Amino acid sequence: MTGETYLTADEVTKTYGDVTAVSEVSLDIPSDAVTGFIGPNGSGKTTLLRMLLGVERPTSGTVSYGGPEAERQLGYLPQRPTFRPGFSVRETAGFYADLVDDDPDRLLERVGLEEVAARPVSGLSGGMTRLLGIAQALAGDPPIVMLDEPASGLDPAMSRLIFDIVESIADAGRAVVLCSHELPLVEETADRLAVLESGRLLRTGSVESLRKQTGGPLHETFTALLEQDKATIAAPEGEQA
């Protein structure tokens, strides 16, 4: 069940020159819940995420934090995290933990990397790198954790593992935001969805409420929503398998 609002976006817009990446999006991010951003490539998911994070400054509109007092308010897993080479997993976690007085071993345990703590980061698989990124995102116990495509490009077992961890993060009372193309897993994990297309927020709501609108599983809902939208703007059609 969703809790209080930790983060509020109010009419945030981001333009790069003539291109509008995100257009007047208003959104609440509640605690104790996973909010999933879905939408096609280039729909502005990542930009919106980065504005919510504060990494990117909105062209207009505001993002306000409403969560509890914390040394680190937001944790962040970028799309393809890479870590400074030459350090071990333990040292990398230690660096981030040190910045917020956290315990690197706790973080590694949390994502199940304690076994490979001594391994150099350059020797990690894609999934393990992602896990280390998540561990880093949890450093300092931020009330909000944002994950950008946490499982893209990973094998199903690893994707599953990561989504399980994501779920457990939210269970600890945090607000979790994630962007992902892994629709089945998002459907399973997310409590709320925000559907973006061409920088605009098409819908927000719980997975159930969105599913009700179309009556099928999430990917159908997703496709249906996009179809509707495409019809309204008479987009050129493409052959889709």
Added chain:
Amino acid sequence: MTESNRFWTVFVREVQSAVRTRTYIALGVVTGIVLFALAHAGGGPAGGYVPTVVDTLVAVEVLVPTLAFAVGYRAIADPAVRGELDILDTYPLSTWSYVGGVYAGRALLLLTIIVVPLLALGINVATTAGPETTVFASHRGVDSPFLFIRFIALTVLYALSSLTIAFLLSALAGSRGRALVLALAGLLVITVGGDLAVFAGLDSGVTTSTLGGALAMTPAGAYRGLVFDQVLYVAVPGRSAFVPTWVAALSLLFWWGLTFVGAMLATDAA
């Protein structure tokens, strides 16, 4: 967790990273070889501290910014490209602590690469310089180890300023490829550009009375001027006003501070 401790954390990681990068050891060794070879080819160490400065000054003036750029050109660009800066944005880590910590770590590396060979050269002078024969009573003349320490001190200041310039360009680069191009361009400007600009400006803006000041404005000119002013003056009796000392010193400090602030702002924007 205090800000200074975060600075320390970043600094320590830079130092560890530097220690683990073997190419830096190679860089230091090569620098040492170049300086020693040059000084000995010139015969300076046998003559004393001042002749050693004379033999190595031209090389050091070019080597220092080169090394500074080698050490610093990816210092900000790399983590920016890697996404590390975005991650760190979510930590309670001020830009000052981060850029400062990275800078301090790289500065330690750079100074090690430069100062250790210079100190070794100084020790070499201390042990080898002197009369070829002990038949005659000898003395040091105006030569003094303090002059060599001054040379090292000025070189340190020059290195620190060069490194902030490298940082600024690295922060502005945004990609590794651009970082390299910007670094090379910056290197050219420092080693050649400043003096050339003053040279070109002679008779069209720079006058006899402002020449010293104009030179002192450029990092390399200020450094060279200060070395003449504080070290080599003993060898050139009758000449002392090479560049306005304080202008040159402040110029180097100003370049240092200004480009450091610039690097911080650019890092924020990256």
Added chain:
Amino acid sequence: MRPALTTVQLFAILAVVLGTMVFAASFAIDTTSARPEPVAFDNTVQRGITMADEQIARNRSISVPRAQVFYSQYRYVVGYVGISQAVTALTEPGHEQQFGYPLVVYVSDYSDRPVRCGDDGSLRTATPPDWVEANQAHYVVDGAARVPSGPAVVPFADRDDADAFADSCGGRVIDWEALKSHSFDLEQAAAVREQVGPRRNDTNATVQAARQRRNRPVSVEVGTDAPTVQAAVDAAPPNTTVVVPTGTYEEQVTIDKPLTLSGPGATLDGGGNGTVVTVTADRVGVTGFDIVGVGNTTVGDPTQSNDSAWDATVTTAYGNSDAAVTGRNASGLYVANLSVETPASGVVLRRTPGAVVENSTVNGTADWQDGFMGVIGMHGSIVVQDSVFNGGRDGVYLHRADGTAVRNNTFRDNRFGVHLMYTSRALVADNVARGQEYAGVVVMTNPMANAIVGNDVRHSGSGVMLAGSRSYIAHNVVVDTTQAMSTNADRSLYEHNVLYGNDIGVRASTVVPSNIVTKNDFIANDRHAISGPGPLRVYTHEGRGNYWSGAYDLTGGTGPTLGQSYSPTDSVDRRLHQTDAAVVLRSAPSVRGLRALRGTTPGFRRGTIVDRAPLTDPANPGAVERLRNETAMEEPA
């Protein structure tokens, strides 16, 4: 609450603070204020006195005021014997450029010393003087006090003592600044150049005077008027000529009156024991003999000396060899047209001022170690000219023979061609030397004001080896020696010499460089010049350097001098005449960078020579052209 610093952090902060403090301190310390204390004079690099004067001073207990100078760029303490020498050196143009400025100058302090200027004016004191800084001292000048080299400048720390000395010995008291602008009229090398002509003229006059011995009326003819040569000499009245007809005369002759002994075609045979002709009277002539049968005694026994002079042992050892002709204590001796075969010496001249030896040939031993000198000149100026000296030890050996002229002679296969000991103001000109084991011309014992001009030395150990000071070495040609010239002299002028195809052109060997080396041609030597200890030598004078084969200029200059300096001691430059690859290396940025500022610290540089204005073309084109035609040696491209 701020957490406590870790130990590492503490050390880091400490290191930064400490480093900053050391750096700051290095700027705070005034490095130029150090003043070295005076050192024992014996340990200084000494200049300014000839060994002859030094020996005289020691022998007669004369105190010579001294100075010691600590230069800003020169590591050795330079000691000057004679204050006037120090002042002259310190005020010389270009001096500071080479050694830096004087950090401190100390002079002898005669205050509180029982100093006096005796009956002969010689400065004497029972207690050796202490040291005082030159600019704190008071100087008594233009008084009666003398040292062996001339008038003395006597420094005192205490003005009253200076006044008291001036009262007793005359002169006036001045300070250091005034002293520095005081002219001492010391002979400079350039002045010696001006003296070459007059010396030639003086020599001509001496020769003309001596040749008067040829014009005496014949009084006695051997065989006709007297049975033996000695009998003829005994019988002949003074100022006449004794004629010795053709034939061989086995006897030894002593001439004790002003006579001329003339024997063209006659052979005197001394019997192989002792000296053949001994001259003890003034104005004697000995001409036209073949002299053989000279004894083979060379070096005398120095312990037999009963003379108190400082050089008594030298005189005894070197002045008593058997010879064809020996002159002692006789002026105006004329020896000509002799042909001598000798296992010892040819002509020994002791205290024979104005003696002339000309047109003679002395054939010494094939191995120089077996024989002795062609001509020995001691204690008095002589002239040796137009003669030939084959083999033997030294062609001409001079000891305290100031003002001697040795010219137009030919020396072959000796140890030294011309050998000067304790001999100043000599003229060694236009001699030809070939095949000397050690050197064509050698000057030892630091004499002064010698002129070595126009000599031609080839295929010898060394060419012209010079010690001493204020000498003039010019227009000599040295070919194919292991070492053409050494500049072991100071404040001397080397010009217009041609050094061609030697192993080493010039060996710069004074510790305190002060020679002028200009307008010489260095061609096809393995090493044009090398340098011993001591600071940078600048071989450029008044904008003119020397011609160095191989030196070049890529700056496009068309003038008489090249735009780029040339350093014969530089490892790149010295190969320029041997390989063109050196040109490429010389253009390297690193090599150029290395040289950019070198000129700022000349005094600290050891063992280097630089010519700041090398000549585009040979300075002596005629001589060089002749040499190039004469010698088979090809100059490498």
